[in-house]
Amino acid sequence: PTRVLPPSTKSWVLNHPCLCSRIFSFLDVVTLCRCAQVSRSWNVLALDGSNWQRIDLFDFQRDIEGRVVENISKRCGGFLRKLSLRGCLGVGDSALRTFSQNCRNIELLSLNGCTKITDSTCNSLSKFCPKLKHLDLASCTSITNLSLKALSEGCPLLEQLNISWCDQVTKDGIQALVRCCPGLKGLFLKGCTQLEDEALKHIGAHCPELVTLNLQTCSQITDEGLITICRGCHHLQSLCVSGCANITDAILHALGLNCPRLRLVLPLLLVHLLTSDPCSNPSTLVSGVPLPPSPPHPTHIHATPTHPCF
Numbered sequence: 001p002t003r004v005l006p007p008s009t010k011s012w013v014l015n016h017p018c019l020c021s022r023i024f025s026f027l028d029v030v031t032l033c034r035c036a037q038v039s040r041s042w043n044v045l046a047l048d049g050s051n052w053q054r055i056d057l058f059d060f061q062r063d064i065e066g067r068v069v070e071n072i073s074k075r076c077g078g079f080l081r082k083l084s085l086r087g088c089l090g091v092g093d094s095a096l097r098t099f100s101q102n103c104r105n106i107e108l109l110s111l112n113g114c115t116k117i118t119d120s121t122c123n124s125l126s127k128f129c130p131k132l133k134h135l136d137l138a139s140c141t142s143i144t145n146l147s148l149k150a151l152s153e154g155c156p157l158l159e160q161l162n163i164s165w166c167d168q169v170t171k172d173g174i175q176a177l178v179r180c181c182p183g184l185k186g187l188f189l190k191g192c193t194q195l196e197d198e199a200l201k202h203i204g205a206h207c208p209e210l211v212t213l214n215l216q217t218c219s220q221i222t223d224e225g226l227i228t229i230c231r232g233c234h235h236l237q238s239l240c241v242s243g244c245a246n247i248t249d250a251i252l253h254a255l256g257l258n259c260p261r262l263r264l265v266l267p268l269l270l271v272h273l274l275t276s277d278p279c280s281n282p283s284t285l286v287s288g289v290p291l292p293p294s295p296p297h298p299t300h301i302h303a304t305p306t307h308p309c310f
Contacts, residue, residue, distance in 0.1 A: 052072070052075060052076040052079060053080060054083075055072065055076075055082070055084070056082075056086075057085055058086045058087055061087035064090055064091060069091055069096070069098075070098045073099040073102035076102070078103065080106055081107045082107065082108040083103070084108075084109075085109075085111055085114055086113055087112065087113045089116065090116070092116035092117060093118055096121045097120070097121070099124075101128050104130075105131055107131055107132060108134040108135075109125070109132065110135075113139045113140075118143070123146075123147075125150070125151065125154065125155060126153055127154055129154070132155045132158060133157050134159060135151070135160070135161050135162070137163050137166060138166075138190075139166075141166060141168070144169065145168070145176070148169065152179065156181060156183075158183070159183055159185045159186065160185060160186035160212075161184065162188035164190035164192070165192075167192055168194070169194065174199040175199070175202040178202050178205075182206060182208070184209065185210060186210075186212040187203065187207070187210065190215070190216040190217060190218075192218055193219060195215075195220065197228075198225075200215075200225030200228055200229050201225060203229060203232070204228035204231060205228070207232065208232060208233065210236055211235055212236075212237065214238075215241050216241070216243050217243035219245060220246070221241075221244055222246040223246075223248055223250050226241070226254070226255075227254045231254070234258055235261070236262055239259075
């Protein structure tokens with residue numbers, strides 16, 4: 001049964017600032033806003049920046065405009081660590097410049113689908129947000145190599161970057177990024193159709209900590225580029241090459257030798273070749289290509305025809 005507090009205890013709880021602040025720290029944005037309307041004292045406590053360290057505005061995307069983001073940034077200041085503006089089409093460069101200036105401790109920022117933003121936003125993040133670790137720019141189609149160069153200069157702690165469908169990005173932008181962000185663990189390049197093997201060579205040479213790489217529909221890449229990834233990214237666990245028609249079964253040897261933790265998402269044709277091979281000898285894969293000798297720990301490459309991936 002629910003325990004009912006006596007009136008005296010309720011009064012003490014509701015009017016004890018330290019306890020209220022502690023309770024408010026566990027509440028979501030909507031609940032905090034409701035609490036702020038209860039009384040003047042609660043308004044001050046609920047809207048204190050320390051309670052606004054993680055904000056996800058996806059559910060309100062249609063209503064979020066630039067001024068809302070600016071006001072939030074002024075309220076939260078240096079307390080804010082994580083902000084998702086995914087799908088907020090009304091947010092542009094000006095608001096994000098104000099945000100960057102006010103929220104310099106931001107670590108995770110999702111701008112997925114914020115189609116108004118340009119390279120100017122990445123310049124702002126580079127200038128004011130050196131602690132940024134996770135950035136999602138998927139479907140921000142105005143993003144170019146200039147954004148990646150800016151991020152490389154001002155955000156050296158970057159661990160995960162999603163620039164899927166930013167189809168103006170080329171190998172030059174990738175080169176600038178990976179040279180200055182050696183801690184990258186996740187790169188999502190789905191739909192970056194201008195990327196070639198040269199871009200993969202830069203990734204393989206400078207991203208030893210890479211765990212996840214999505215190259216879905218990067219149609220110009222070939223086995224040559226992926227081999228450099230295999231040789232340089234030994235921690236790789238997830239690789240998506242769905243929609244990459246130039247990838248052949250020859251790459252499997254390099255993957256088995258260098259990436260023991262890998263879960264591979266292959267083009268459908270290649271998966272068919274793998275799964276339809278009636279040969280019972282596990283040392284042989286498509287076209288009779290032998291796998292390398294077994295490493296000290298078991299190697300597992302899972303070929304999955306997932307579409308889309310990650």
